[in-house]
Amino acid sequence: MKKIATIVCASFLLLACNAEGKQQEDAGKTVQRTVQTENLLKNLKKIHQTGFMFGHHDDPLYGIKWEGDAGRSDVKSVCGDYPAVMSFDLGHIELGNKESLDKISFDKIRTEMINQYKRGGMVSVSWHLDNPLTGGDSWDVKTPGAVTAILPGGSKHELFLTWLDRIAAFFNQLKTDDGEKVPVLFRPWHEHTGSWFWWGKNLCTPDQYKQLWQLTRSRLDEKKVDNLLYAYSPGTEGIGDVYMERYPGNEYVDLLGVDGYQFGGVAGTDNYIKTLDMMLAFMTEKGKELDKPIALTETGLEALPMSNWWTEVLLPVVEKYPVAYVLVWRNARERDNHFYAPYPGQASAADFVKFYENPKTLFSQDNLNLYK
Template sequence: MIKKIRSLAMGTVLVAGLVSCGSAKEVTEVDSRSGSIRTTETEHLLKSLQSMPAKGFMFGHQDDTAYGIGWDGDADRSDVKSVCGDYPAVCGWDLGHIELGDDKNLDKIPFERIRQDIIAQYLRGGLNSVSWHLNNPLTGGDAWDVKTEGVVTSILPGGAKHELFLSWMGKLATFLNSLTAPDGKKIPVLFRPWHEHTGSWFWWGKSHCTPQEYKELWKMTHDYLSSHGVNNLLYAYSPGSEKTVDEYMERYPGDKYVDLLGFDCYPSAKPEGTDEYRTLMTTVLTYLTQLGKEHSKPIAVTETGLEALPMATWWTEVLFPLLDKYPISYVLVWRNAREKPNHYYAPYPGQASANNFVEFYNQSKTLFCKDIKSLYK
């Protein structure tokens, strides 16, 4: 079982800070190992993630309650819930375009809807995970615009786009600080910045910056948000599915800046894709289990899934047997796009794998919202 490192007995000090939206006091904790200041609920979330493998692993789905196959924006709806009767324990969200001041994210979800759905998931006791597919600050293109080199260099201190990037992070900080429950407490979020950086399809990827520049980018992001009152984040390190520990850790910014070790892994569409997926998942999960122990971090499969789910028994014959062997805190499958045919990763009523997903749901180790009393107490 992964060691718990965030506790009052190990040097955590309680301090009080004023909540920005009122006069109610918010209790925070200073972790003596990292020096970071976080809300008590956020520290409790970390402890819950560390102890989760003793119970099982949480199931997650990107954009789960915002839209799905054949619907968009309905209240209290979820494709996962429509199939198994329960919400995912983890809901993933993306804040791409928050930096532009837009009212909707890159997948056309209003940011106000995301905020309300994050609150609802928190009140259900579940976890919210947030990524950020931000635009290219040097070219004005999207996150996948990699035609021009030197983007990361341009936003580091002294770079031509440094001040612009700081203004973008200011907008991000404002949104994250706005995530408050009805009682005024800030809602903890697992933040997954600069993900899949061991590939080169994003402008912050491996071919577009040095390991040192990547680490500086991560630390700058962490320190800026902390200095602007964002004390409700845990940080997830989330590369692609690299075959060796050295590749996985090459750009690791350090234990002080990371709270969870994860990775993203998808099977290819080739006929042998499932076998390759099994091999790669086993390789990464094996060394990630050891890294989690060495660094005292919970581990997770931060993105995965089989597009369009053509294999009716994928949930119990592929995914569950892989995850059952390892002490992961959660697994998250990608979104069910309502605007892109056959781009979905969770079943919906009538989908070929729906019955098998119910079998997956009924496994004692798969944890959904009804299985999670609260992650924050």
């Protein structure tokens, strides 16, 4: 009896140890992503063999002199097709608001994300969240220390976890009528190589930035958000050490991006081309090294004063590199001359049609097969 009891106890301890080890092992794993999400990553890595996808921020939500019209898009009005990529912003979801910082209901944003998925296109998300330390917006950089405050041990850590839980709930509820989750390329903490956001270069250390990214990913994994890919998107402040200084680690990043605009109007053309060449050449090599797709995650020329910008400036530089997609910023309905895609009658509209007809540019109707 004593021997049997000893064996039973030993077996129980072994099972307990194995269970504890399995729990520790599982705790170190990221969430198992949906098949569609994994397929999207696979296809982002190889789509450059066909061409690059064109994207537009907030494309179906509003445009020049319109807002909320069903099925409308400035891009579609010009070329007859939707962008292959649509990006949206979830700023103010952290506050529990019903509308985003751009005064669009999150219900409407969710609907348009699902519509884009159903037509075979890709959805990307940025997050211009408020400053948790000051209560200001993303651009409130007068008071440093916001990142420190939301990391473990900080005065706003618990508040920030609540914010992460709210965005996690949105992603988990992003489903089609038959319950299929919509894959999303999430682009948190973008343009951090500049200092215009409270998470930017002069507002936190490289280690703090990495901790912020890792905390974000681990919390969303903990909440079983299994439909996200993650994009790392610095600005154009530099290549090499500048680009990689705050890189959170291969296990946290799925795509290498860059946000780079043509500033200075027509006069800024040469510098824009030179900068893109420098950034995309570096990203091409780094993407090969790390097995990550690359993308021009934000770009554009405000108000498009150049009638041939699409085919003579953007296309010639992008087509040289294995870029998965190029996304231009929004067409604001509330600000004059703040638009980055053409609309009917705009000076670059005819050139955009030529850009659309180029076999290397991919739009919604180009049989993208992103999720198979």
